[in-house]
Amino acid sequence: MSYRTILVELAGDSGLEARLQAARELAGRFDAALIGMHVMPPPFIPASYGEAAAYLGPDLIEAQRKANRETADRGQAAFRRICGDEPGAAWQEAEGDRGDLLARAARTTDLILARRAAAGGTDAPDVLDRLVTAAGVPVLALPPAGAGDLGQTVLVA
Numbered sequence: 001m002s003y004r005t006i007l008v009e010l011a012g013d014s015g016l017e018a019r020l021q022a023a024r025e026l027a028g029r030f031d032a033a034l035i036g037m038h039v040m041p042p043p044f045i046p047a048s049y050g051e052a053a054a055y056l057g058p059d060l061i062e063a064q065r066k067a068n069r070e071t072a073d074r075g076q077a078a079f080r081r082i083c084g085d086e087p088g089a090a091w092q093e094a095e096g097d098r099g100d101l102l103a104r105a106a107r108t109t110d111l112i113l114a115r116r117a118a119a120g121g122t123d124a125p126d127v128l129d130r131l132v133t134a135a136g137v138p139v140l141a142l143p144p145a146g147a148g149d150l151g152q153t154v155l156v157a
Contacts, residue, residue: 003030003110009102010038010079012071015115015144020082022142022150023113033088036079037105039098040068068095099130106135116141 008023010016020036027034043064072093083089094101106112114131131139 003032005033005109006111007035007037007106007109008113009115010036010075012075016078019115019142024083026150034083035090035092037092038072038075039101040072040095042095099127103131103134106137109137111138113140113142116143
């Protein structure tokens with residue numbers, strides 16, 4: 001099977017650079033275009049329940065947006081540093097639900113490289129599940145520490 005377009009999830013985790021290296025290597029092996037996508041969560045605004053209402057002022061919402069922007073900028077810098085000179089390397093970012101937006105973007109690609117949550121981590125476990133069920137393309141889940149020799153040992157389940 002040949003891949004023409006590969007989408008790699010660019011979350012601000014410690015395995016970002018290893019995932020980018022694996023994606024770059026795989027894209028080079030198949031002469032494929034590489035799309036790096038970072039999804040920023042929307043600002044968290046708690047719901048009101050009668051007298052137990054919470055108020056988040058604009059400064060707190062702006063602080064959330066600023067933190068999201070800083071994470072996106074770090075991801076973009078890593079993407080440019082590792083994949084910037086590759087022809088067909090493209091950066092995308094969006095704000096919203098990570099699982100939904102990545103699955104939608106993956107429908108126009110041939111493969112998605114996503115991160116597998118670390119054992120005992122606080123990451124939402126349903127993102128990878130949603131990609132597998134909703135993307136409509138193969139999903140390669142990479143371990144947090146990197147892929148090592150990608151494609152040398154294969155297990156199909």
